Amino acid sequence: MTVTQQIITIALCVLGTMLTRFLPFLIFNESRGTPSYIQYLGKVLPGAIFSMLIVYCFRNVSFLQYSYGLPELLSVSAVIILHCYKRNMLLSIAGGTICYMLLVQLVF
Template sequence: MSSLEIYLAILVMAVVNYFTRVFPFIFFIKKEPPLYIIFIEKYFPPVIMMILIVYTLKDIDFKIYPYGFKELLGICVTAFLHLSIKNYLISIFGGTIFYMALVQYL
């Protein structure tokens, strides 16, 4: 690829990225957002949490040592963080860091 093509690709990516950031402010600034947007805003984080839990447990064989202990403990820590702090981002990152520490050191 030539330098011009690389710069054009970067420009296109920057414009698209900017548009995706500005889009909600352009269309929803003057009025209340549609009901489906409010629904997504309300229920999307718990759905993501459930997807992460299912993904974590899908390949675990609970008949073989350590019987899914690390994964279940990571889920419990994530649930505890969320119930005590009520912040999805902190819960997800805190639980992931805890789980990765378990995987590396146990």
């Protein structure tokens, strides 16, 4: 690939990314107002998005081969327990990450 072709490739990545980020704001701009269906989606989508992101995080974990997703599941449980118990975002994240690092480095 020549340098020009590389620049075009990177520019297309930028263009595609920005299209997906800006499109909703371009279609439903402030002056035109937002249809009630889109307002409804804006309210109910996030709940579904955050579940989708969790699944996205686990897309490369193999549950059928060793280590069967065990370090991931155990560490996620640690995050949930810590968070329900203390409700401190940084503590839950740090605790879960340390738990995962210990598990993958020492146990599995």
